[in-house]
Amino acid sequence: MxxxxxxxxxxxxxxxxxxxxxxxxxxxxxxxxxxxxxxxxxxxxxxxxxxxxxxxxxxxxxxxxxxxxxxxxxxxxxxxxxxxxxxxxxxxxxxxxxxxxxPVIHNFIKVPTTKEAIGIARRFEQKFNIPQIIGCIDGTHIPVLPPSDGYQEFANCEGWPSYVLQAVVDDMYRFWNINCKMPGWTYDDNVLRQSTLFNQAHLLPKEPREINGVPINHFLLGDPAYPLMDWLIKGYAHSPNITPEQESFNAYLSSARTTAETAFERLKSRWRVLLKRSDCHFTFTPHVVGACCALHNFCENEKESVNPIWTEEAAALALDLPQPGLVQHLGQCTWSEDQSGPDRLFECKLPPAPVILFRCLGIL
CATH class of the missing domain: 1.10.472 (Cyclin A; domain 1)
Structure with missing residues (x-):
């Protein structure tokens, strides 16, 4: 030896x-x-x-x-x-x-209890002025070494092979639901429909809250690629007929959805094995992704901060293989430091989000 x-x-x-x-x-x-x-x-x-x-x-x-x-x-x-x-x-x-x-992974990644969901919704509302949010759903692509006879099945819209990682993120950038089994060509709505989350959505914590006389359950935020459900809302499609109020509604939702983008950025900055095509078998890649997501939650729970240098290095690595959702900008609207009332407003002076939300949903 x-x-x-x-x-x-x-x-x-x-x-x-x-x-x-x-x-x-x-x-x-x-x-x-x-x-x-x-x-x-x-x-x-x-x-x-x-x-x-x-x-x-x-x-x-x-x-x-x-x-x-x-x-x-x-x-x-x-x-x-x-x-x-x-x-x-x-x-x-x-x-x-x-x-x-x-059972180790279930200590890190699990659907929030009713009590936890109430806490998540309260913190989301404090940050973004939208009530009853318990998570933001989004997807990102994980490079994979595909089988020689199935490359096209794994090729995504950018032309490189990947798995789609779908995740639901809370306000503290932790994943409480993940799915990584669909090849890169699959659209976000199909990934959702094939996931356990979609089939068991009726089990999600609801805890309705009465707003202006109408009970509103907890819900998730998604981008326009996802279907509109009673437990998942998204922004209005951009068109010449969109109203200023609907544009404001979209701005608030987009700001809240950056939570998921930030979580993916932290995940890949910590665990760079998810940035490049790894040397493991493609059937094993979902196990690696699941372990990295669990380790990400462990680090977030232990208050292990992400070094900004890691993010810069991850972005540099991604230049060789552009990845959707790796490095996102937070948009042009920022939170105003001057709080003249109980509601924190955007610098672009949008009306309070609950008014926009429930007018757009036909409640007001």
């Missing part, structure tokens, strides 16, 4: 790294890393009986996080940690499959 040096891990990382260096390499501080190791012990812990000394649990988790964060080849990760490249691949597969198939 070839002797490989583990000096970088054993001497540099464990003994010399500060929190900032932990975040640069593993996307989280050492405190959060130790907490994650405890949660993944049942998935990645070494065998009791082995022929040679097993790789410790902490090192296994570090190898996986380093791979997901850097999108480096298995060979490069192996050289960094002093293991064989097949060992790196094995740990990545065990980690991602274990997280998705075990």
């Amino acid at each position: 070839r002797v490989r040096s583990k000096d970088w891990w054993e001497r540099v990382v464990l003994k010399e790294f500060e929190d900032e260096e932990w975040k640069d390499n593993f996307r989280m501080t050492r405190r959060s890393f130790n907490k994650l190791c405890g949660m993944m012990e049942g998935v990645l812990k070494p065998e009791v009986v082995t022929v040679r000394a097993p790789v410790p649990l902490e090192m296994r988790v570090a190898i996986v996080l380093y791979k997901l964060a850097s999108c480096a080849q298995y060979r490069l990760v192996a050289n960094q940690f002093g293991v064989h490249k097949t060992t790196v691949k094995k740990f990545v597969y065990i980690f991602c499959k274990g997280m998705v198939s075990s």
Whole structure:
């Protein structure tokens, strides 16, 4: 057996790294890393009986996080940690499959309870003046290495192969529902109709709130590509006949929907394996995506901030492979710092959002 040096891990990382260096390499501080190791012990812990000394649990988790964060080849990760490249691949597969198939992922990605939904709606209303929102739904493309006989099926509108990741995001940029099983050519509305979310929408928390005498349930916000449902609303289609009030309604919805765009940006900035076509099999890519979304939520729950440099580097990488929804601008309307009343208004002086919303829906 070839002797490989583990000096970088054993001497540099464990003994010399500060929190900032932990975040640069593993996307989280050492405190959060130790907490994650405890949660993944049942998935990645070494065998009791082995022929040679097993790789410790902490090192296994570090190898996986380093791979997901850097999108480096298995060979490069192996050289960094002093293991064989097949060992790196094995740990990545065990980690991602274990997280998705075990109860661990349900600790991170789950539909909010009624109490949680009320809190999400309250915070959305405080930020965007639209009541009863419990999430924003959107999609982004994840590069994939397609099968040789199915390239066209995976090619998206930009011409490169991908999976469509559909996600519902709360006000704190956390995913509470994800779907990544449809190839890149699939339109957003078809992705939605094939998802568990669509089939189980009747189970979403409702908790109606009476506004001007009309009970309004909780709902999701979507872009114009999605169908209009009693639990999903979208903006008005742009046309010569659109009214100023309808344009204002669209502006408020667009501002709120940037929550999903920001969440995707943070996700791909943290876990760059989602930025480039990875070296894993296309049937395994959804497991990687699910694990990265769960890790994203874990980092958000632990208040692990995203370094702006990560976003800049991710945007630079994306130039080689343009990805819909990676880097979005927040639009021309911004929140006014001067609050003369109970409602925060846009600098473009739109009327209060609840008035627009319910006039457009025919309630006022």
